[in-house]
Amino acid sequence: MGRPIRTRRQATLASLAAELGVSRTTVSNAYNRPDQLSPELRRRVLETARRLGYPGPDPVARSLRTRKAGAVGLLLTENLSYAFRDPAAVGVLEGLALACEDAGVGLHLVPASPGREEVAAVHRAGVDGFVVYSVPDDDPHLAAVLSRPVPTVIIDQPRIEGVDRVGPDDASAITGLANHLVELGHRQIGVLCMRLARDRNDGFVSRERQCDAHFHVQRTRLAALAETFQAAGVDWSTVPVVERFEHTVDDGASAARQLLDTHPQVTALICTSDILALGALAEAGRRDLRVPADLTVTGFDGIAEATRAGLTTVHQPVLEKGRSAGQLLLAAHDHVNPRVITLPTELRLGTTSAPPRTAEEFWFGP
């Protein structure tokens, strides 16, 4: 395949028009409105363009003129690369990519590491709108996005008044799970959760930190758990909650270790994500704790690997989440009534939840 010589871009629509002895409009029409000029002339224009090495209208100039960038920006709280590690995040990305593909617009991943306060990338992004996926409510990148005069859709969190949002009903979803555990008889529980704020805290979480969490999803789940278990007679202030900044299977395992080391009497480990739960399962195996006979473990998300592991979890349609967000953003909208799409969730009972050991079994074995 021949490679066009890459000359110092000199040919422009204007120069092409000059060469042809027609107006710029005509050349523009040759590309954008074929029906506005004779086929013959159009052929000549395109032909000359090829000869001069004119690559067609410059996309940036066109965007400036038409006020359409032809792309959607995506803001994540994490390193971009993180998004590719968590299957739930990949699902969201996939759904969003699907929606963009259907609409023929690009998906512009904004480089926004959590560490750097560098929000310039948000301002530099030539996009027609943003999808924001699961960032803390005090994220400076989010503020930068909201300051831009383009529509925005937020997935999962945070909840910002006046901004479109798509996500599950976290409270009711996790309440269903909690009820399941209550019914099984669990009263000695422990919780493993994802990061609650931008500052790192790998360890136990005070009641205050739980309530002040900047990640709405985690805050809601913890609050719902607290409510359900309090109603079942559990004093929430005695329930150990361990937080991990990083969201990996290994961190789930180490969190489980930390919790079980200090609270061996726990009969159920509730994890706010499948990834953490998979780590908890691994740690249980390491300790020769049988699941679910000795320990119940639950997750959240319903990723494929969790299903394979038989994890009891709450499934949410992640692909749909991404796709809905994209469609919402791309759909015409009056920009006055913010829209909220609440996605269904489903409690999936697996083989990792069962009634707790009785005290007798605890001391003497089953």
Next chain:
Amino acid sequence: MGRPIRTRRQATLASLAAELGVSRTTVSNAYNRPDQLSPELRRRVLETARRLGYPGPDPVARSLRTRKAGAVGLLLTENLSYAFRDPAAVGVLEGLALACEDAGVGLHLVPASPGREEVAAVHRAGVDGFVVYSVPDDDPHLAAVLSRPVPTVIIDQPRIEGVDRVGPDDASAITGLANHLVELGHRQIGVLCMRLARDRNDGFVSRERQCDAHFHVQRTRLAALAETFQAAGVDWSTVPVVERFEHTVDDGASAARQLLDTHPQVTALICTSDILALGALAEAGRRDLRVPADLTVTGFDGIAEATRAGLTTVHQPVLEKGRSAGQLLLAAHDHVNPRVITLPTELRLGTTSAPPRTAEEFWFGP
């Protein structure tokens, strides 16, 4: 968090300058060159901007002026969503995202389904360069990319003269694997490969189609296999090669089924990807063929799931591949000597390869 009122964008740099009674340069400097004006004035500018709801310089207009889009385009041969399904592709994406993040530029996923010949999206993308990942040599999107006056780096395939490229040495990598099988004693082999061209052909592959494959990687691997096994006394024209258009575990399984149904005497199944190999393993299980006692299976890529399955395969550093491509694209370059980065591969012997059954064992069991 307060939501700024989204008025009909009226404030521009010019109107802000007018309001302040300063020149546009000064306002521009307030944003782009803080050292070029007094802190006091700058404060006033920013303050007034906030009051007027001026969101800062328009990124598109700035891009037009500076001739920098601040983004890298990514072209894939597949639906965007496919890229999120194959762990090897996700790895490449992750590496590329990492490189972009380091450089502070966005990653613009170009919506280019394989079906649609619609190359407009390529022309519409406001990017400073393209990374092309594994497309056929006759892909119209690729042609569109190459026609744009921006640098391009191709990952894996195709090989285009004068264009930067990064990828493994496929021929030598698969030759190492083939030698391993030859040494084990395999002479009755079958091959499962990925799509060889843009037209769908789920089934056996003629010698001609092998040689004419538009996917350079597959063509090279098949050619290298042919050479090695011919040298070992195998008549390649008798070797069954089954192609699958879709790249999924299920397709790998169905390909294996098709091959084993017609060629039960085969002792080794060489797959050109781990995904296909995982499918082959599944099919072997279904037939009660023990691996590797009854059947040897090999893959290519070295994805995590393959490692877990103990697959004998060729590992390639996918994350590095993506990262290198990004760095290559972003690095200054004289644009005259095309650069090629060849990544190392490693033969990983797992538990899915062993000497073939002897004829006796074949008939009478081990």
Next chain:
DNA sequence: CTGAAAGCGCTAACAC
């Protein structure tokens, strides 16, 4: 079917 005029919103020399 074609052309002239009028910017889209911004930045970068280069004077002042």
Next chain:
DNA sequence: GTGTTAGCGCTTTCAG
């Protein structure tokens, strides 16, 4: 430090 001058390359009414 600040303003003036010139576009970046394109699309789009609106006449002819």
